[in-house]
Amino acid sequence: MKNFTFAVILLLGIFFNSSTVFSKNDLHISEAHKIIAFSTSAPEITTASIAAFFKKYSDLKSYQTDVAALYKDKAYKPIWYEGNDINEFGYLLYHKLNSTYEEGVQIDIPYKKKLDEVFNEESASKSKISESDTELLLSSMYILYAKHVYQGIDADEQNKIQWYLPKKKLSYDTLLDSIVSNPDLLKENKHVLFSQYYKLQEVLKKYREIEKSNQWTPIYMDKPYQDLRPDATSQTIADVRHRLFIIGDLATDSKSNFYDQELMDGVMKYKLRHALAPNYILSKEHIDQMNEPISDRIKTIMLNMERCRWIPPSLEDQSEYVMVNIPSFMLYFVRNKNFDIVSKVFIGTPLTKTVIFSGQIDRIVFSPYWYVPTSIIQNELKLKMAEDKNYLTDHGMEWNGGKVRQKPGPENALGLVKFMFPNPNDIYMHDSPSKSLFGFEKRIFSHGCINVEKAKELAVSMMKDYPEWTMDKINEAMSGEKETPFFLKKKIPIYIGYFTAWVTRDGNMNFYPDVYQRDTRLNGMLFPNDTAYKSDQE
Numbered sequence: 001m002k003n004f005t006f007a008v009i010l011l012l013g014i015f016f017n018s019s020t021v022f023s024k025n026d027l028h029i030s031e032a033h034k035i036i037a038f039s040t041s042a043p044e045i046t047t048a049s050i051a052a053f054f055k056k057y058s059d060l061k062s063y064q065t066d067v068a069a070l071y072k073d074k075a076y077k078p079i080w081y082e083g084n085d086i087n088e089f090g091y092l093l094y095h096k097l098n099s100t101y102e103e104g105v106q107i108d109i110p111y112k113k114k115l116d117e118v119f120n121e122e123s124a125s126k127s128k129i130s131e132s133d134t135e136l137l138l139s140s141m142y143i144l145y146a147k148h149v150y151q152g153i154d155a156d157e158q159n160k161i162q163w164y165l166p167k168k169k170l171s172y173d174t175l176l177d178s179i180v181s182n183p184d185l186l187k188e189n190k191h192v193l194f195s196q197y198y199k200l201q202e203v204l205k206k207y208r209e210i211e212k213s214n215q216w217t218p219i220y221m222d223k224p225y226q227d228l229r230p231d232a233t234s235q236t237i238a239d240v241r242h243r244l245f246i247i248g249d250l251a252t253d254s255k256s257n258f259y260d261q262e263l264m265d266g267v268m269k270y271k272l273r274h275a276l277a278p279n280y281i282l283s284k285e286h287i288d289q290m291n292e293p294i295s296d297r298i299k300t301i302m303l304n305m306e307r308c309r310w311i312p313p314s315l316e317d318q319s320e321y322v323m324v325n326i327p328s329f330m331l332y333f334v335r336n337k338n339f340d341i342v343s344k345v346f347i348g349t350p351l352t353k354t355v356i357f358s359g360q361i362d363r364i365v366f367s368p369y370w371y372v373p374t375s376i377i378q379n380e381l382k383l384k385m386a387e388d389k390n391y392l393t394d395h396g397m398e399w400n401g402g403k404v405r406q407k408p409g410p411e412n413a414l415g416l417v418k419f420m421f422p423n424p425n426d427i428y429m430h431d432s433p434s435k436s437l438f439g440f441e442k443r444i445f446s447h448g449c450i451n452v453e454k455a456k457e458l459a460v461s462m463m464k465d466y467p468e469w470t471m472d473k474i475n476e477a478m479s480g481e482k483e484t485p486f487f488l489k490k491k492i493p494i495y496i497g498y499f500t501a502w503v504t505r506d507g508n509m510n511f512y513p514d515v516y517q518r519d520t521r522l523n524g525m526l527f528p529n530d531t532a533y534k535s536d537q538e
Contacts, residue, residue, distance in 0.1 A: 042083055043131035045076045053136040059110040060140045066172055067139045073173050080138040084131060086118070089180060090138055094119050096186060097141055103149045104204055104302040106527060110144075111137065146172055150192050152309030153525065161521050164357035165495060168312035190313055197308035199503035204301045207294060215246050216294040221287050228282040232259045240282060243290055244270055247509075273510045275328050277441050299530070300511065303522050304501040315495065322361065322494040324429075324450055325502065326354055327512035329443040331429075331452055333461055340461045343454035346432070346443030353516055354448050356498050359421030360491040364459055366477035366484040367408035368418045368430070372397070376447065377404055409480040415451075416478040417459050421494050429494075431455035444515055450496070462492060 050071065054064040070079065080090040094115070100107050109115065115137060117128050129137065155167045175192060179185050188198055210216055219239040228234060238257040244266040245253035254262070264280050271278055274289070315321065320335045326347055333341035348354040372381060381404065384391045392398060396407045406412050415431020425448070432451040437443060445451075452458060456478065463469040469486070477484040500512045500519050514520065523530060 042078045042081050043135045045071050045078060045132065045135060047076075049132055050136060053133055056133070057111060057137070057140070060137075060144075063140045063143045066143045067136065070139055070143075070173055070176065078135050079142075079176070080135050081131065086134070086138075089183070091119070092183060092186065093138060093142055093145065097145060100145075100149070102201070102205070104201065104305040105148050107144065107148050109141070115141065142176065143172060146170070146175060150175065150189075150309065152306050157525060158310060161518060161525070162353075162356060163307075163310070163498070164355065165310065165497060166312065166358060167310050192313065194308040194311040194313050195316060196311075196499075196503065197305055199507075200301050200305045200308065200501060203501075203503060203509045204298065204305070207298050207301060210246055211294045211298065215242075217242070219243060219287055219291050221284065225284045225287070227284075228259060230259050230261075230264055230280050233257055234259075236282070236287065237263065240287070240290065241266070249273075269508075273508055275330075275441065275510070275512050277439075297511070299523065299527075300501050300519060303519050303526070304499050306522065306526060307497075307499060311497075315493075318493060320492055322429075322492060324494070324496045325512070326356070326496065326498045327500045327515055328502065328510065331450070331454075331458075333458055335461070341454055341458050343452050343458065344438045344443065345429075345453065346437050346440075346445045346451045347515075348446050348448040349444050350516060352447045354446070354450060354496065355423075355425045355427055356496055357423060357425070357427075358493065358495045359423050361419050361421045361462075361488065361494050362491050363420045363485055363487045364462065365418045365420060366459070366474070366486070367416055367480045367482060368412065368414050369408060369483050370406040370413045371400075372404040372406065373426070373447065408483050412480070415455055416480060417455050419452075419455075419458070419462075419494075427496075429455075429458075442513060442515065462488070465490065 047068070050064070050068050054061050054067075071077075080086055080093070097107070097109060097115070114129055118134050118137070128134075151168075151170050158164075158167060170192065178189070178191075185192075190198070217239070220235045222234065222236065228237060235257055237259050238255055241250065241256065241263055242253050244250040244263070247270075249269040250262065250266040256263075259280075267280055267282065268278060270276075271286075276286070316337070318334075320333070320340075323332045323334065324330070324345060325332075329345055329347060331341070331343045331345045332339055333343075381391075388394070392404065396409055396411055397404055398407065406414075408416075410416065411433055413433070415433055418428055418430035420428050427449055429450040429452050432438075432453075432455070434445075434451075435453070437445050437451070438453040456474075459478075460471070460474060463474065463486075466486075466489075477486075498516070498518055500514050502510045502512070504510060
């Protein structure tokens with residue numbers, strides 16, 4: 001094996017800049033590559049040696065099918081060797097395996113000691129495994145790394161936590177070929193990972209640096225605590241000021257314990273990033289939230305990086321789509337990569353959760369009827385009808401074909417427009433007559449459907465491609481006089497997701513409440529031995 005120091009220098013050159021020139025020998029990478037490859041012998045890989053390897057290293061058995069497919073595609077030629085020496089990509093893989101904390105994952109690496117011995121030039125050669133086994137061990141490590149970093153938990157595990165968005169497909173062979181041709185893709189590969197992943201990765205570095213600095217100190221609270229408002233004076237205010245400075249909501253820390261304009265601006269930034277009511281009041285609940293351990297914040301970022309692994313990056317390339325994020329209670333209509341509509345929404349209660357899935361909006365229904373679900377009739381409506389014989393008439397309802405429906409109009413539970421996307425959960429988006437509910441912080445009021453504050457604006461935006469639908473025609477259709485459906489010629493994708501940490505386009509790190517306790521469940525799957533993590537909801 002070549003000198004380990006030289007290999008590391010070569011590795012760093014490739015990792016940070018594929019065109020780096022080594023000043024020591026005045027060699028380009030391609031020239032150094034030729035030096036490493038002077039040996040002619042190489043480990044021999046066959047179907048028999050693959051089978052023997054996984055029999056010997058049984059803890060890697062689950063990777064046998066994927067490893068065998070790699071070698072079949074490459075005519076059983078070595079991947080990690082050039083001659084009888086490990087190539088630079090082998091060193092690069094080893095480096096990445098030793099720094100998976102940067103990817104927000106915790107990987108239990110089987111046979112880690114054996115792997116370390118391979119790359120330890122001081123290790124006695126007799127203790128090292130054969131070149132053939134080393135080659136197959138590295139291929140197994142590649143599959144392990146790709147599964148954890150690029151793919152995440154499998155679809156069956158996702159279904160257990162009720163995440164029904166389509167999972168991306170990943171070819172380990174194609175991914176390997178792309179990395180070999182361009183090692184920089186190991187730093188950032190937006191063809192494989194959703195771009196939000198890399199934004200969260202940068203914030204993860206920042207929060208780990210804050211954790212190391214020991215500046216995430218507890219915020220003092222008077223007992224009994226009284227809400228703090230502008231012009232108040234308190235040690236709590238000085239502590240809050242320091243916290244907001246540490247996380248970037250304040251540019252400086254004056255250390256003042258007076259609630260001044262500067263702190264007001266910082267508090268507003270903080271609240272907007274946490275989906276809180278945009279005011280200057282600092283309640284006990286706000287201080288309790290700020291006092292959560294930074295380790296919890298770090299874990300929340302890691303959990304949402306995992307969710308990003310499941311999202312097909314091609315989603316962002318679509319000309320238009322709707323995205324709803326349940327924990328932030330927000331909807332985004334994206335057209336040509338710009339936000340055409342941004343709207344508050346309210347979602348299902350913990351007992352009638354809004355489902356995480358995707359669909360295709362195929363029609364808009366103006367002035368809709370509301371067909372009351374059987375569950376609501378049985379659990380709510382029958383009791384009200386028994387108490388008041390005129391209940392249906394007084395609420396604009398009627399029997400129709402053995403079902404109860406509410407007539408179109410401004411008091412209709414669906415408002416004046418709904419957006420349909422066929423799905424087995426009977427979930428759709430719609431307007432709401434209860435506009436005041438959009439003023440709440442945690443908007444969990446529906447029976448599972450998504451109520452949209454800017455429903456009319458969303459409908460108008462979606463109808464831009466249909467010039468015959470003038471503003472006057474839309475207003476008439478939304479008058480509440482009669483139901484008017486319109487089938488879209490081009491269906492619009494909709495994605496209902498669940499992200500409790502999200503970096504906005506302007507670079508702000510937003511944290512949202514774990515309204516359905518899904519962070520807690522995902523944490524239990526990814527980090528089963530972690531008992532310290534708590535969700536934002538607790």
